[in-house]
Amino acid sequence: MIQTFFNLEIIAASWPIVRAGLLNTVLLSLLVVPLGLIGGLILALLASVKNPVVRWPLMAWVDFFRAFPPLVLLILLFAGLPFAGLELGGFVCVAIAFFLNTGAYYGEILRAGIDSVPAGQVEAARSTGLSRLQAMLYVVLPQAVRNVLPDLLSNTLEVVKLTSLGSVVAVPELLYQARQAQSLTYNPTPIVVAAIVYFLMLWPVVRLLSRLENRALARR
Amino acid sequence: MNAWDRFTETFFNGKVMLKYLPDILSGMVVTIELALLIIASGLVAGLALALLRSLAIRPLNWLIIFVVDLFRALPPLVIIVLIYFGLPAADISPSGFVSTWLSLAFVLMAFSEEIFWAGITSVHKGQWEASRSTGLSFGQTLMNVVLPQALRLTIPPLTNRTIAITKGTALGTVVAVTEILGQASSAMSNSYNPSPLMMGAAAYLVLFFPVVVAARWVETRFAWKR
Numbered sequence: 001m002i003q004t005f006f007n008l009e010i011i012a013a014s015w016p017i018v019r020a021g022l023l024n025t026v027l028l029s030l031l032v033v034p035l036g037l038i039g040g041l042i043l044a045l046l047a048s049v050k051n052p053v054v055r056w057p058l059m060a061w062v063d064f065f066r067a068f069p070p071l072v073l074l075i076l077l078f079a080g081l082p083f084a085g086l087e088l089g090g091f092v093c094v095a096i097a098f099f100l101n102t103g104a105y106y107g108e109i110l111r112a113g114i115d116s117v118p119a120g121q122v123e124a125a126r127s128t129g130l131s132r133l134q135a136m137l138y139v140v141l142p143q144a145v146r147n148v149l150p151d152l153l154s155n156t157l158e159v160v161k162l163t164s165l166g167s168v169v170a171v172p173e174l175l176y177q178a179r180q181a182q183s184l185t186y187n188p189t190p191i192v193v194a195a196i197v198y199f200l201m202l203w204p205v206v207r208l209l210s211r212l213e214n215r216a217l218a219r220r
Numbered sequence: 221m222n223a224w225d226r227f228t229e230t231f232f233n234g235k236v237m238l239k240y241l242p243d244i245l246s247g248m249v250v251t252i253e254l255a256l257l258i259i260a261s262g263l264v265a266g267l268a269l270a271l272l273r274s275l276a277i278r279p280l281n282w283l284i285i286f287v288v289d290l291f292r293a294l295p296p297l298v299i300i301v302l303i304y305f306g307l308p309a310a311d312i313s314p315s316g317f318v319s320t321w322l323s324l325a326f327v328l329m330a331f332s333e334e335i336f337w338a339g340i341t342s343v344h345k346g347q348w349e350a351s352r353s354t355g356l357s358f359g360q361t362l363m364n365v366v367l368p369q370a371l372r373l374t375i376p377p378l379t380n381r382t383i384a385i386t387k388g389t390a391l392g393t394v395v396a397v398t399e400i401l402g403q404a405s406s407a408m409s410n411s412y413n414p415s416p417l418m419m420g421a422a423a424y425l426v427l428f429f430p431v432v433v434a435a436r437w438v439e440t441r442f443a444w445k446r
Contacts, residue, residue, distance in 0.1 A: 004309045063436065066383065067428035069390035072401055072421055079405070080414040083230050158384075161295035168394060175298055179305070188306035195298050202293040210289075213338060 010189040014181035018193055021177025022201075028173055029160045032098040036159055039103020044110035048136065065104035071165055073097045078169045090169035102159045109151045113144030150212040157205050161198075174198065233415040240407040240416045247403030248423050250317075254399060255386045257321050262328025262385070263378075269329065270336035274362060284333070291330035296388050299323040304395040316395035324388050331381045339370035375442040379435040387428060400424060 047058050065073075077093040088096070117140045125135035145152070167176035178194035273284050291299070304319040314322070343366045351361040393402040404420025 001310065005306065063429065063432045064425070067387075067425055067432045068421070069387040069401070069424060069428075071390040071393070072424055075401065075405065076417060076421055079408065080231075080417050083414045084227070157292075161293075164295035164297045167297070175295070175301065179301065182305065188302070188309045191298075191302050191306055195294055195302055198295060198298055199290060199293050203289060206289045206292045210334065213334070214341070 005188060005192050007187055007189045010185050010187050011193055014178075014185060014190045014193070017177050017181045017184075018174065018190055018197070021172060021174040021194070022197055024172055024177075025160075025163055025174040028094065028163045028166060028171065032095060032102065032163065033156055033159055035095060035099045036102030036106050039099045040106025040108075040110050043103060043107030044114055045136070047107070047111045048114050048140075062104045062108055065101050066108075068101070070097060070101045070162060071168065073101055074165055074169060090166065090171045093169055094163070094166045094171055098159065098162070102155070102162070105155050105158075106152070109148050109155060110144065112151075113148035114140055116147045117143045150209060153205065153212070154209055157202060157209065160202065164198075231414055231418055233413055236411050236413045236415040237419055240403075240411065240419065243403045243407050244400060244416065244419045244423055247398060247400035247420070248427065250397065251389050251399040251423075251427065254317065254321060254324075254389045254392065254397070258324045258328060258386060258389070259382055261321075262325040263332050263382070265325065265329040266332030267336050269333040270340060271362070273333070273337055274340055288330040288333050291326045292334070296323055296327050296385070297391050297394065299326065300391055300395055316392060316397040319395050320389065320392035320397050324385055324391075327388070328382065328385045331385065332378060335374045335377050335381065336370070339374040340366060342373055343369045372442060376439045379438050383428065383431055383435060387424075390424070 043058060043062065046054055049055070074093055074097040077088065077097055078090060081088060081093075121139055121143065122135050125139040126132070130138065163173055164175040166173045167179065170176065172180075174194050174197060175191075178190040181190035182188060269284050269288070273281055300319050300323040303314060303323055304316060307314060307319075347365055347369070348361060351365040352358070356364065389397075389399055390401045392399050393405060396402065400420045400423045404416045404423075407416035408414055
């Protein structure tokens with residue numbers, strides 16, 4: 001059993017491959033998390049314009065991406081667009097898909113955060129002479145982000161986990177590299193190692209989230 | 221032929237669509253079966269774990285917390301790949317369908333346990349004490365007093381999580397499950413035309429968009445009263 005799933009020789013042999021994947025997963029996350037946050041911020045700022053002409057299409061946009069599996073979006077970009085003469089490569093496709101998909105989720109969270117800041121805050125800020133934009137940036141957003149910090153963190157955890165989809169379009173991240181190593185060695189050990197790496201990397205975040213959620217509940 | 225005609229001819233080719241419609245429909249059936257199995261088993265297992273946890277047996281709780289953390293930290297695709305490509309080395313060869321079902325059910329179990337548990341702990345202590353003092357047993361208190369209050373609170377976060385995880389059925393493609401995306405991809409490579417993929421995308425929207433809209437309604441209906 002240990003020979004099959006936790007073969008030390010294979011771990012030693014495949015570690016450089018898996019480690020390269022880990023590095024790419026970290027880099028990919030560092031790219032797609034800010035990208036999704038920017039997308040979400042744009043959506044949330046647009047939604048704070050209390051105009052039904054803006055609000056309804058936005059809601060439809062967000063619901064569309066909540067209904068659409070990210071993998072389908074990714075395949076659509078990766079395998080569909082070339083038929084329109086646009087070949088983007090796996091990495092760019094992942095970036096675009098994450099911008100759209102996780103942007104919708106971040107947007108929904110930030111919108112809830114902005115809604116949670118009392119209207120009096122905006123009124124007070126505006127009456128001291130801040131412009132609408134300044135009031136949003138310096139007064140509302142900092143409070144909004146603080147209010148939804150656990151949700152933002154939880155979504156970020158999901159985004160980092162989602163980078164494993166890159167393996168489907170040949171982005172050499174952790175899972176892809178582990179599967180390469182597996183097919184080279186005919187042994188599932190590299191995948192087990194990748195799973196352990198994911199776990200060790202993300203467990204602290206899960207623990208922290210669990211704490212934050214419990215604390216939020218205790219305050220009710 | 222102008223650009224627009226060429227575009228529709230490529231992405232919305234009627235002939236290709238008609239030919240592969242049955243495939244997409246059968247894919248939808250598989251997706252629905254898989255989704256229902258995941259939801260039923262995942263939620264039942266999650267509730268069972270939360271109830272076990274309320275018994276407050278220390279070592280058991282540590283184990284539950286570890287299992288929950290494990291399935292919250294691992295990407296679903298990694299679990300699917302581990303079961304499908306890993307287990308055969310131990311002479312257990314689950315099909316792609318079973319691998320996807322088990323993986324996503326475990327993930328939903330973990331997330332729903334957290335939510336159920338949060339719901340149970342959010343019920344005020346006085347509720348426990350009051351029901352116990354009227355002579356209800358621990359089990360009766362849990363079932364008749366605490367759970368009804370707790371479950372109501374868990375509905376909005378639970379619907380969101382369940383949708384997000386159920387969408388993961390598309391991951392089954394990676395392990396050759398013939399669900400919508402799988403059918404659409406193979407139809408695309410057989411016909412060398414992306415129209416089946418567009419149909420597949422539409423199929424997902426047909427299935428999930430009403431659910432998301434319904435979830436939005438549920439969210440406001442059962443929102444936490446502050």
